[in-house]
Amino acid sequence: MDAKTKQSLVLLLCLCLHLKTHVCLAADTIAANRSLSGDQTIVSAGKVFELGFFKPGNSSNYYIGMWYSKQLVSLETIVWVANRETPVSDRFSSVLRISDGNLVLFNESNTPIWSTNLTSTTTSGSAQAVLLDNGNLVLRANGSNASTSEPLWQSFDHPAHTWLPGARIGFNTVTNQTLILTSWKSSEDPAPGLFTLELDPNGSNAYLIFWNRSRQYWSSGAWDEKSRIFSWVPEMRLNYIYNFSYVTNKNESYFTYSLYNPKTISRFVMHTSGQIQQLTWLEISSQWNLFWNQPRKQCEVYDLCGAFGSCNEVSPVSCNCLTGFEPKLQRDWNLQAYSGGCKRKTPLHCENATSADGKQDQFLKMATMSSPANEQSVKVETFAGCESICLNNCSCTAYAYNSSGCSIWIGELFNLQQLTSSDSQGITLYLRLAASEFKSPKSNKGLIVGVVAGSAAGIAILLGLIVVVILRQRKRVTGMGKAVEGSLVAFGYRDLQDATKNFSEKLGGGGFGSVFKGTLPDSSVIAVKKLESVSQGEKQFRTEVSTIGTIQHVNLVRLRGFCSEGTKRMLVYDYMPNGSLDSQLFHDMRPNVLDWKTRYQIALGTARGLAYLHEKCRDCIIHCDIKPENILLDTELGPKVADFGLAKLVGREFSSVLTTMRGTSQISTAETDVLSLLDPRLDGNADVQELTRICRVACWCVQDDEAHRPSMGQVVQILEGVSDVNLPPIPRSLHVLGDDQEHIIFFTESSSSQSSHQRSNNNSTKSTTSSTISKRYEEEHPINT
Numbered sequence: 001m002d003a004k005t006k007q008s009l010v011l012l013l014c015l016c017l018h019l020k021t022h023v024c025l026a027a028d029t030i031a032a033n034r035s036l037s038g039d040q041t042i043v044s045a046g047k048v049f050e051l052g053f054f055k056p057g058n059s060s061n062y063y064i065g066m067w068y069s070k071q072l073v074s075l076e077t078i079v080w081v082a083n084r085e086t087p088v089s090d091r092f093s094s095v096l097r098i099s100d101g102n103l104v105l106f107n108e109s110n111t112p113i114w115s116t117n118l119t120s121t122t123t124s125g126s127a128q129a130v131l132l133d134n135g136n137l138v139l140r141a142n143g144s145n146a147s148t149s150e151p152l153w154q155s156f157d158h159p160a161h162t163w164l165p166g167a168r169i170g171f172n173t174v175t176n177q178t179l180i181l182t183s184w185k186s187s188e189d190p191a192p193g194l195f196t197l198e199l200d201p202n203g204s205n206a207y208l209i210f211w212n213r214s215r216q217y218w219s220s221g222a223w224d225e226k227s228r229i230f231s232w233v234p235e236m237r238l239n240y241i242y243n244f245s246y247v248t249n250k251n252e253s254y255f256t257y258s259l260y261n262p263k264t265i266s267r268f269v270m271h272t273s274g275q276i277q278q279l280t281w282l283e284i285s286s287q288w289n290l291f292w293n294q295p296r297k298q299c300e301v302y303d304l305c306g307a308f309g310s311c312n313e314v315s316p317v318s319c320n321c322l323t324g325f326e327p328k329l330q331r332d333w334n335l336q337a338y339s340g341g342c343k344r345k346t347p348l349h350c351e352n353a354t355s356a357d358g359k360q361d362q363f364l365k366m367a368t369m370s371s372p373a374n375e376q377s378v379k380v381e382t383f384a385g386c387e388s389i390c391l392n393n394c395s396c397t398a399y400a401y402n403s404s405g406c407s408i409w410i411g412e413l414f415n416l417q418q419l420t421s422s423d424s425q426g427i428t429l430y431l432r433l434a435a436s437e438f439k440s441p442k443s444n445k446g447l448i449v450g451v452v453a454g455s456a457a458g459i460a461i462l463l464g465l466i467v468v469v470i471l472r473q474r475k476r477v478t479g480m481g482k483a484v485e486g487s488l489v490a491f492g493y494r495d496l497q498d499a500t501k502n503f504s505e506k507l508g509g510g511g512f513g514s515v516f517k518g519t520l521p522d523s524s525v526i527a528v529k530k531l532e533s534v535s536q537g538e539k540q541f542r543t544e545v546s547t548i549g550t551i552q553h554v555n556l557v558r559l560r561g562f563c564s565e566g567t568k569r570m571l572v573y574d575y576m577p578n579g580s581l582d583s584q585l586f587h588d589m590r591p592n593v594l595d596w597k598t599r600y601q602i603a604l605g606t607a608r609g610l611a612y613l614h615e616k617c618r619d620c621i622i623h624c625d626i627k628p629e630n631i632l633l634d635t636e637l638g639p640k641v642a643d644f645g646l647a648k649l650v651g652r653e654f655s656s657v658l659t660t661m662r663g664t665s666q667i668s669t670a671e672t673d674v675l676s677l678l679d680p681r682l683d684g685n686a687d688v689q690e691l692t693r694i695c696r697v698a699c700w701c702v703q704d705d706e707a708h709r710p711s712m713g714q715v716v717q718i719l720e721g722v723s724d725v726n727l728p729p730i731p732r733s734l735h736v737l738g739d740d741q742e743h744i745i746f747f748t749e750s751s752s753s754q755s756s757h758q759r760s761n762n763n764s765t766k767s768t769t770s771s772t773i774s775k776r777y778e779e780e781h782p783i784n785t
């Protein structure tokens with residue numbers, strides 16, 4: 001390479017760098033002399049948001065979108081899209097510019113494909129579009145005064161799937177304009193999907209989530225102005241991040257919200273999963289933390305899986321096609337956008353007799369399904385009659401016959417769910433399929449014939465083997481409680497079925513499976529946990545279970561035994577009559593509020609249980625899912641930690657097991673003010689010294705650096721009041737500015753939530769950070785010791 005080429009290369013490089021800086025230092029305005037094309041962007045004055053062309057995922061389409069500036073949020077996070085339905089493929093020959101007083105996007109052939117659509121009367125002169133630091137893109141008349149005049153147009157009036165602080169969701173009764181959140185079709189297609197969050201169009205102050213703008217499947221319940229929560233979202237009581245307000249008058253009704261700490265980066269999203277999500281950016285881990293979402297259960301989203309799809313809460317894949325069906329749009333399906341649904345692999349005989357070998361359609365029996373939408377009931381007295389009615393109507397796709405009679409479904413089946421075998425809501429559905437879907441294929445038939453015709457001796461040996469196997473199995477499971485493993489009882493499935501009256505009384509469900517109440521013949525009351533999707537073989541399962549069985553402590557729920565038969569895996573625990581801590585704390589219906597003394601003992605007991613798990617037992621265990629739901633209370637309201645050791649047993653990724661804990665708490669730095677943090681239902685009846693102690697410990701436990709956090713043993717000592725001497729380093733405190741006082745704020749991270757300070761002797765089990773802290777201020781506010 002000669003010097004000249006080098007020189008020009010350097011020059012070129014400089015030019016490029018210069019260009020790049022030019023792009024980075026972009027202004028916040030699109031005006032007559034300034035347009036957007038290619039990789040150019042505009043950035044809001046405070047460098048919070050950026051606007052320009054983007055490409056979602058592996059899509060080949062480009063859209064004009066708005067995202068957090070990379071300095072603030074390192075993951076590309078789109079919060080608004082202009083041309084949701086009209087993408088361009090070449091961003092360099094497309095341009096976003098001011099045209100006739102409108103902001104207009106022109107495609108490759110200079111055709112306008114998106115516009116702010118103002119009539120020329122409203123925009124007599126030229127205009128300019130400014131990107132503001134709150135994520136609002138506003139169009140103003142050239143020369144108008146921003147602090148006095150309303151914008152001609154603003155992106156906050158045209159929300160996409162994200163609700164930013166300061167934006168409104170509601171409607172305007174004068175213009176009939178609705179401000180709603182609409183999900184994307186898929187992670188690669190920002191076009192409006194089927195799920196929307198809207199303020200109740202009928203006028204109540206509740207938020208509703210709809211499928212296809214018509215079918216409601218979730219409601220927030222009415223807004224209660226006094227307690228400032230939605231009635232069916234009681235967890236909002238714990239909210240110290242979002243300040244919601246409701247505005248309603250003759251012209252408009254809407255909600256808006258602000259953040260108590262304006263430095264928090266947070267947003268609401270109507271996700272393609274049909275769930276509304278509340279996410280907060282965690283600088284520490286560089287990821288969005290799912291703080292809250294609804295509906296909590298994925299399968300409660302109406303028709304998530306489309307026609308002939310079935311939703312399954314258990315398996316990691318939420319949607320499956322019914323037997324005999326396959327995804328219509330495999331690509332969308334891979335992106336977990338299921339609403340396209342499924343199509344038949346083989347046409348029905350009644351539709352196309354030539355393709356079905358001339359054989360009549362048949363019905364596939366499917367047990368414990370939820371009832372599909374749009375059921376029609378038919379007056380028929382017999383099962384056979386019900387079947388023949390469906391068979392004789394080519395558009396009948398399924399029927400069910402039970403004590404309430406005969407039901408048939410016409411056309412596509414929607415909103416199906418595969419329930420767990422114990423769910424009493426389940427029905428047996430008969431699905432119409434072409435005869436060829438009921439194979440045995442011809443080659444197999446040949447094989448069967450061969451075997452039958454084969455040597456009688458062979459069959460005898462086979463039978464003998466089967467008998468031996470059955471006998472061995474019987475030996476293992478009969479005689480309830482006779483097979484004992486360590487101190488654990490190996491229960492037979494039938495025994496537990498009898499004890500729980502065929503799993504009829506459900507106590508709850510967690511990340512690992514449902515729990516049922518039962519009574520043993522000796523009249524002791526038990527809780528039976530049916531583990532879902534256990535990946536382990538029987539031997540490994542027994543090994544793990546016996547490990548858990550050796551862990552015994554007064555503050556840990558005692559494992560009495562287990563059941564392992566075929567694919568069925570169950571754990572049997574002592575029954576806890578007072579339920580879980582969350583039901584005691586958060587459900588208002590209870591007449592008696594837990595008093596301070598009890599609460600303190602629960603905190604102390606829980607800490608003791610965890611300390612034992614971390615430090616005292618032989619094989620130390622990471623709990624991975626400490627939350628009020630997993631702290632059970634015995635007759636004396638003594639706490640017992642539940643569900644320890646299960647993550648390993650089920651062998652799933654932690655992140656997919658954990659039902660996220662999303663709560664916030666707030667702790668004051670002002671020692672005198674500590675009573676203001678107390679649950680108001682206690683009317684200030686608490687030991688201030690204990691309350692202060694608890695608050696301090698809580699602060700230590702949420703230290704960013706694990707090394708600064710106390711061990712659970714230290715926590716126990718401090719709570720017992722034994723040790724005030726060996727205090728860990730004073731925490732750097734974190735504040736949120738309220739109206740008149742400073743607050744410390746912390747919250748427990750989802751998906752990797754654990755109790756404070758987790759340890760493990762098992763190096764293969766990764767210890768993840770426990771609690772994470774929203775935002776740190778430089779200044780330190782030490783707690784006096």
Ligand SMILES: *[C@@H]1O[C@H](CO)[C@@H](O)[C@H](O)[C@H]1NC(C)=O
Binds near residue numbers: 032126128143
């Ligand atoms: C605003 O309008 C004036 C006069 O109409 C014009 O001279 C000026 O260039 C315009 N400014 C922008 C940013 O378009």
Ligand SMILES: *[C@@H]1O[C@H](CO)[C@@H](O)[C@H](O)[C@H]1NC(C)=O
Binds near residue numbers: 031033034
């Ligand atoms: C566009 O015009 C405005 C006002 O006339 C001026 O301040 C700005 O620097 C111009 N921008 C560009 C990129 O030329």
Ligand SMILES: *[C@@H]1O[C@H](CO)[C@@H](O)[C@H](O)[C@H]1NC(C)=O
Binds near residue numbers: 057058
């Ligand atoms: C995008 O494409 C890359 C490379 O082809 C592939 O590895 C990745 O899985 C794709 N992502 C999605 C979401 O399809």
Ligand SMILES: *[C@@H]1O[C@H](CO)[C@@H](O)[C@H](O)[C@H]1NC(C)=O
Binds near residue numbers: 107108109110111113
């Ligand atoms: C530009 O948009 C128009 C109208 O939608 C369309 O007919 C045309 O094909 C587009 N041009 C290109 C190059 O895609």
Ligand SMILES: *[C@@H]1O[C@H](CO)[C@@H](O)[C@H](O)[C@H]1NC(C)=O
Binds near residue numbers: 114
């Ligand atoms: C603008 O108006 C056109 C035609 O009425 C419509 O198709 C388009 O969706 C509108 N665009 C916006 C952004 O409202």
Ligand SMILES: *[C@@H]1O[C@H](CO)[C@@H](O)[C@H](O)[C@H]1NC(C)=O
Binds near residue numbers: 145146
């Ligand atoms: C805009 O209006 C405010 C309040 O009326 C005034 O103080 C300010 O000077 C105006 N700015 C311009 C550029 O006219």
Ligand SMILES: *[C@@H]1O[C@H](CO)[C@@H](O)[C@H](O)[C@H]1NC(C)=O
Binds near residue numbers: 173174175
């Ligand atoms: C708004 O809707 C109402 C009823 O649907 C209708 O009477 C009214 O004319 C509409 N107003 C506008 C501005 O479209």
Ligand SMILES: *[C@@H]1O[C@H](CO)[C@@H](O)[C@H](O)[C@H]1NC(C)=O
Binds near residue numbers: 201
């Ligand atoms: C609104 O009211 C109408 C008429 O009373 C009713 O049919 C409809 O279901 C209501 N919609 C919602 C979302 O409650």
Ligand SMILES: *[C@@H]1O[C@H](CO)[C@@H](O)[C@H](O)[C@H]1NC(C)=O
Binds near residue numbers: 212214
């Ligand atoms: C959504 O509703 C419209 C009518 O309101 C209907 O035409 C359309 O087919 C529906 N979409 C789906 C996916 O059912």
Ligand SMILES: *[C@@H]1O[C@H](CO)[C@@H](O)[C@H](O)[C@H]1NC(C)=O
Binds near residue numbers: 244258260738739
């Ligand atoms: C919450 O929002 C309301 C209405 O915007 C406001 O009046 C109030 O000061 C806010 N509260 C706090 C603590 O920021």
Ligand SMILES: *[C@@H]1O[C@H](CO)[C@@H](O)[C@H](O)[C@H]1NC(C)=O
Binds near residue numbers: 249250
């Ligand atoms: C409703 O809108 C009218 C016309 O824009 C306005 O004069 C009036 O003040 C508004 N009322 C309220 C309560 O905002």
Ligand SMILES: *[C@@H]1O[C@H](CO)[C@@H](O)[C@H](O)[C@H]1NC(C)=O
Binds near residue numbers: 355
């Ligand atoms: C019926 O099936 C045959 C064989 O698969 C196919 O060739 C024919 O097009 C189908 N007819 C209709 C009406 O779908």
